[in-house]
Amino acid sequence: MEKLFYQDPYIQTFTTTIIKQAQDESGKWYVTLEQTAFYPEGGGQPYDIGTLNDNKVIEVQEINGEIRHYLEHPLPEITQDVKGNIDWERRYDHMQQHAGQHLLSAAFEELFSYKTKSFHLGKEVSTIDLDINELTEQEVLEAETLVNRIILENRKIETKWVTKEELSDYPLRKELSVSENIRLVIIPEFDYNGCGGTHPHSTSGVASLSILSLEKQKNMIRVSFVAGNRVLKQLHEKQQVVSELSSLLNAPQNGMAEAVTRMLGQSKEQAKELKEMKEKLLEYEATALFSKTEVISGRTILKSVFQNREMAELQSIARKLVSASDDINVFLVAENAGKLQFVGARGSKSNLDMKSIVKEVFAFINGKGGGKENFVQGGGETTVTGEELIGEISRIISNV
Incomplete structure (x- = not known):
């Protein structure tokens, strides 16, 4: 063929x-x-x-x-x-990315003797893996600058079929994987490489190259880049994001970092205030719950059922209750999206073993959890309602 x-x-x-x-x-x-x-x-x-x-x-x-x-x-x-x-748009894009990879790999080797171990031409972004553990921003800048200088010099990109015996005439960048039908892609005085891909006739066909990011990959550094028309596409996408953020922040481009820093500071302060307000609400809620206390088998018991409450909130309310009353025993249940959650806690003067009680509770709702003798938590299936579980807890306490 x-x-x-x-x-x-x-x-x-x-x-x-x-x-x-x-x-x-x-x-x-x-x-x-x-x-x-x-x-x-x-x-x-x-x-x-x-x-x-x-x-x-x-x-x-x-x-x-x-x-x-x-x-x-x-x-x-x-x-x-x-x-x-x-499909010429797709083909020419591949030619630009492939030639860009040759240039980038050659630049890293020319400047720093960093060898490329692998190359991936992606749909949006391409990558090379460098056989090194670290790469500085200054080295990235120098390599990118050299590549774009070679592009602007409009050097020829030549292809040549050679025999194995003729290879010694060329300073190849890496060892070849074939010994016959050898095709070299040559950028004179810069890169000599065995390759079977397609490339523009000259480096100017690559147009430009931009390194986007670095990522540690095992014992190598993965360099993500774009070349040719993809550079403009990336620029347009980033400019659109910058414009949208500038509008949202009501700040010019060079003032966006300051605006975001200020906003993050405000957000942290608001989060702190919200947390403090939430704690106060939980304190008020805990105080109001004291009206539900009752005596079962000579022990002060407080039981309550909630709807759609986070486990952390149940735990906080329970701790506040036992801190305020040293002889109280607290049992809180929440019905949350198809599951029951449960917290049990006792005051410092109570001798009720929460661990033994919670075992029976979990058996009743096919649940699991854990804790200590004075504080337990867990969850289980909604085989019963929260009120039915509270009733079962009362029965368990009566038999202790």
Whole structure:
């Protein structure tokens, strides 16, 4: 098969003859062609998509030496010649990202001798993994600056097929994984690298490159970047966010950090005030609950049922009650979204063993939890109502 994408990566349309149309093991239809400009997935670069006679090409793979063009629907059996159209926006984006990766990897190696271990060309963002443990912001800036200088110099990006014996003539950036059909991608006096992907004819075709973020990945540093048209896309998206935030904060762009800092300070102060107010409300609620105390088997008991209350609130109310009365025994139940939650607490002068009581409570509601002799908490199923559970607690206490 003649690979037109190697003859000229800028070929967008072509006409050729079908060699065969068939289904693979999973039943997907594909065709092989005498020549193709569709790039098959490989070397870190995604496959091309497009059309053959207006029939969508949805995937391209090189399998067992043949390039398979997977189709949305099979072509009519009488079809012999087809016209291919590459999705050029997608292809050129891949060319820009791939060439950008060559430049970025070469820059890190040229400046700091940091080697690239892997490359991923993503749909929105691409990454390289550097074989290092740390990378400074200054090093990132220097590498990005060098890449964009090489882009502006409009250096040629050359491709060359060489033999294994000829490799010694080139200062390769990394060891090759093949020993035949060797294709080099060369940016003179900057990068010499074995690669089977597609690239612009010159570095200016990359347009620009921007490093977005760093992430520690095991024993490496993952560098996320965008090149070409993706840089503008990122800029527009970020500018839109900045504009929206500027409007929300009622502050100019250079005053946004100060506005956010001020807002966070206010938010913390408001959160503190809210917490204090909530504690006061819980104190008032605890005081009001004292009217519910009763005597069971000679012990002062306080029981109450709540709706949709957080466990932390039940615990706080219980602690306030036993702090205010040293002989009280408190049992609070909350009915919360399909489950029952329970808190039991005793005053310092009570000898009621909450742990033994809670075992029977949990058996009654198929629950689980834990605590100490003076304070327990947990939850269980709503097999009974909160009031029925309170009644069961009264029965348990009567038998203690």
